[in-house]
Amino acid sequence: MDNKVIDESRQGEVIEMTPNNQAGKKLYLESYGCQMNFSDSEVVASILAKEGFSTTRNLEEADVILLNTCSIRENAETRVRNRLTDFKKKKEAYPELVVGILGCMAERLKKSLLEEEKLVDLVAGPDAYRDLPNLLQEVGTGQKAVNVLLSRDETYADISPVRLDQGGINAFVTITRGCDNMCSFCVVPFTRGRERSRDPETIVEECKDLFSKGYREVTLLGQNVDSYRWNITSKGELKDSSKPTTNFAQLMKMVALVSPLLRVRFSTSHPKDMTDDVLEIMAAHENICPYIHLPVQSGNSEVLNRMNRGYSREWYIDRIQSIKRIIPECAISTDIITGFCGETEEEHQDTLSIMDLVAYDFAYMFKYSERPKTLAERRFSDDVPEEVKSRRLNEIIEKQLSHSLKSHQQQLGSLQKVLVEGPSKRSDDFYCGRNGRNSMVVFPKGSAEKGQYVIVRIEDCTSATLRGKIEQYV
Ligand code: SAH
Ligand code: SF4
Ligand code: F3S
Numbered sequence: 111m112d113n114k115v116i117d118e119s120r121q122g123e124v125i126e127m128t129p130n131n132q133a134g135k136k137l138y139l140e141s142y143g144c145q146m147n148f149s150d151s152e153v154v155a156s157i158l159a160k161e162g163f164s165t166t167r168n169l170e171e172a173d174v175i176l177l178n179t180c181s182i183r184e185n186a187e188t189r190v191r192n193r194l195t196d197f198k199k200k201k202e203a204y205p206e207l208v209v210g211i212l213g214c215m216a217e218r219l220k221k222s223l224l225e226e227e228k229l230v231d232l233v234a235g236p237d238a239y240r241d242l243p244n245l246l247q248e249v250g251t252g253q254k255a256v257n258v259l260l261s262r263d264e265t266y267a268d269i270s271p272v273r274l275d276q277g278g279i280n281a282f283v284t285i286t287r288g289c290d291n292m293c294s295f296c297v298v299p300f301t302r303g304r305e306r307s308r309d310p311e312t313i314v315e316e317c318k319d320l321f322s323k324g325y326r327e328v329t330l331l332g333q334n335v336d337s338y339r340w341n342i343t344s345k346g347e348l349k350d351s352s353k354p355t356t357n358f359a360q361l362m363k364m365v366a367l368v369s370p371l372l373r374v375r376f377s378t379s380h381p382k383d384m385t386d387d388v389l390e391i392m393a394a395h396e397n398i399c400p401y402i403h404l405p406v407q408s409g410n411s412e413v414l415n416r417m418n419r420g421y422s423r424e425w426y427i428d429r430i431q432s433i434k435r436i437i438p439e440c441a442i443s444t445d446i447i448t449g450f451c452g453e454t455e456e457e458h459q460d461t462l463s464i465m466d467l468v469a470y471d472f473a474y475m476f477k478y479s480e481r482p483k484t485l486a487e488r489r490f491s492d493d494v495p496e497e498v499k500s501r502r503l504n505e506i507i508e509k510q511l512s513h514s515l516k517s518h519q520q521q522l523g524s525l526q527k528v529l530v531e532g533p534s535k536r537s538d539d540f541y542c543g544r545n546g547r548n549s550m551v552v553f554p555k556g557s558a559e560k561g562q563y564v565i566v567r568i569e570d571c572t573s574a575t576l577r578g579k580i581e582q583y584v
Contacts, residue, residue, distance in 0.1 A: 137163040138172035139274075142190060143180025145331055145377065146302075147213050149282040151178050152271035154212065154239050159272055161243045169200075174208040174246065176232075179215035181297045183479035187215055194227050201229045208232060208249050212239070214301035218482075220258045230254075236287070236302055237261040260288075260303030267312040270319070279531050279561050281325050283316055284308065285361065286332035291380070293407075294418040294485035295447060295478060298333055307338050310356045310364060317368045326529055326561050330365065330376040336383035359387040366395040371563075373529060373546070374398045378405060381429050382420035389436040399546040400437050404429065405445035409464030410457040413450055418485060423464060430468050441517070441547035443472035448506055449499030450478045451490035458502050465509050471517040471547065473510045477503050511573050518549065518571035525581060526551060528566050530558050551576045558583060 137158055141151045154176065155165050166172055175197060180186040194209070201207050210232035211223055217235040224230055231249045234242055235258035245255035265287055273281060289298045290305040317328050332338060340356040341349045348355065356364075366374050374395070379388075379402050392398045404426075408414055411422040421429075433440050446461060465473075477499040480492040494502075526545040534540040534552045542552045543564075552575055553566050565582035 135163050135173040136166040136171050138166055138169050138175045139178065140176070140193070141178040141213075142186060143178070143182060143214065145282050145329065146284060146287075146333070147178045147180060149271065149284050149331055150213065150236060150239070152274055152282075153266045153269050154178070154242065155272040155274060156269050157239055157242055158246075161246070165272075165274065172207070174210065176210045176212050179211055179213040181214040181218045181301055181481065183476065184481075185479070190215060191227070194229065198229055208246065210234065210245075210249075212236070214297065217258050217260070217301040218297065221256055224254045224256065232256070233258060235260060237264045239266070240264075261306075262304050263306055265306055265308040267308045270316065273320075273323075277324070277560075279325060279529065280327040280329065281320050282331050283313060283320075283328050284332070285313055285330045285335065286338050289333040290337070291334060291420070292418055292485060294416065294489065295450060295481070297481040297484055300483055302333070305333070305337060307340050310340050310361050313361065314364050314368065317365050317372065321369050321372045324561055326371060326563075327373040327375065328365065330362070330374065332376075333378060334380040334383060335376050335378065336380050336385065336388065357387075359385070359391045362388070362398060363391050363395065366391075366398050370397050372397060375401065375548075377403045379403060381406065381426045384429055386432055386436060389432060392440075393437050399548065400440040401443070401546065401548040402433060402440060403443045403445075404433075406461075406464060406468075407445060407447050408450065408453070408457070408461050410453075410460035413453055413457050413460075416452065416486075416490065417447075417450060423460065426464070427467065439547070441471040441549070442468060443474075443548070444468070444470050445474045445476070446506055447476050447478050448502040449494035451486055451492055451494070453478075453494050453502075458505075462505060462509060465506070465513065469513050469516070470510065471549070472514055473506075475503060475506050475510060515571070515573040518573065518576055521549070521568050521576060522571060524568050525565050526568055526576070526578070527584065528553070528564055530560050530562050530564060532560050545576070549576050550574065551578060553578050553580055556580045556583075 139151050141147050177190055179190045197209055208231050209229055211230055212234050213236055216233045223233050231254055232245050233256045237260050238257035241257045248255040286305055286307045288303045288305040292299050336358050338358040338361055341353050342355045381404055406426055407417055409423055480487050528543040528545050528551045530541050531543040534542040540552050541555050542550055544550055551566055558564050563584040564580045566578040567581045568576050568578040570577040
């Protein structure tokens with residue numbers, strides 16, 4: 111996922127004023143990394159709106175620049191460091207400009223960021239956003255400010271995020287934070303801390319509120335949505351005996367019942383934890399999209415074992431067979447890491463063969479990037495040469511492109527229910543929107559409106575997009 115600016119001018123909006131606030135100041139927020147970071151940026155905007163900040167998409171008028179950063183691969187961090195150098199001149203011209211680092215790099219690098227990157231004034235980790243007003247005040251007194259404390263219970267459950275795409279159709283709703291899985295390649299447990307689930311009532315309330323504001327799709331977010339659990343300890347005991355427990359399947363049903371017009375998506379499913387009851391709830395609710403992102407990482411059991419993923423090739427294939435049995439029309443996407451420590455040519459072939467077996471509709475594909483402090487860094491050597499990683503990645507990408515194209519070709523001639531998201535990038539005469547299977551569909555506007563469902567007859571395709579014409583307005 112690429113860096114993407116999701117700020118929005120919020121001029122003219124009435125903002126609650128507090129004494130000593132930062133009234134009239136402009137915040138420029140840029141997000142990198144996963145959807146979770148984009149969702150967190152909306153929490154940050156909400157916390158700072160209460161202090162009198164309005165957000166701007168114009169860097170030139172910013173008083174505070176915050177970068178919400180990602181550490182997942184080395185190049186994600188390099189991109190942010192390069193971005194920081196862009197700000198150097200601005201800071202020279204306007205010394206009061208505050209530059210802050212939020213998110214996973216803040217957590218990974220902590221104080222050293224202030225020393226390494228002299229122009230950074232503030233560092234706040236993912237669980238420290240409520241402290242941002244104080245940290246900004248500290249910076250205002252000429253000090254550098256840091257809070258990278260991780261929490262066991264912060265879920266920002268009571269904070270209603272400021273949606274940065276006003277008038278939007280899709281919103282992210284975070285349901286769990288952190289991760290307890292410790293996959294050996296992954297930095298997330300270190301940057302995001304322990305896994306915790308958010309109160310289901312606040313999730314449902316947020317979805318109802320979004321629906322009433324015109325949103326028609328919510329994506330429930332967690333590093334492993336299948337381990338969502340509310341009111342139950344890891345030992346299976348009730349936390350509050352007067353209240354029911356909630357697992358992910360039950361939560362999804364609660365959200366699906368908000369309205370039949372509200373589409374429900376979710377990410378990410380974990381192969382070791384995804385149960386058939388989740389699939390059955392999906393099959394039973396038309397508005398839960400038939401699409402699952404189920405990262406395989408590797409098709410070889412030995413590699414999966416070294417990755418500490420908690421499942422084997424056979425287990426993963428069994429999960430795929432369950433999906434195909436219970437939701438035959440379900441689209442499946444994945445993440446693949448190539449060139450993990452010790453990966454042999456045969457092990458790589460197993461990844462290619464599992465791709466043929468599943469025939470993924472879409473995939474995110476990466477070269478292994480060693481991350482400091484992870485289990486893999488401590489236990490194994492990053493010994494697959496760069497050129498071998500590149501060649502294997504190319505083979506994987508080539509295979510995926512042919513599978514993506516085939517998946518779209520199979521939809522030619524079919525009728526697809528599409529949620530109109532807005533004008534297509536290429537032409538104002540066309541709309542774009544996704545079908546339940548998460549394929550992007552482009553079609554002439556007709557008399558449809560943003561946020562409406564239409565039935566489109568698919569006439570043409572590439573590996574990335576479906577094209578067609580509206581046959582029916584729903
Ligand atoms: N929680 C999700 C993944 C979050 S990170 C899950 O378990 O599936 C998103 C993806 O980044 C991962 O699925 C993995 O494919 C990739 N990734 C994570 N760490 C990586 C690393 N060190 N090098 C390369 N890719 C990595
Ligand atoms: Fe990382 Fe594994 Fe957790 Fe995903 S499940 S965030 S890959 S540790
Ligand atoms: Fe990156 Fe942190 Fe997300 S490392 S992928 S922003 S959880």
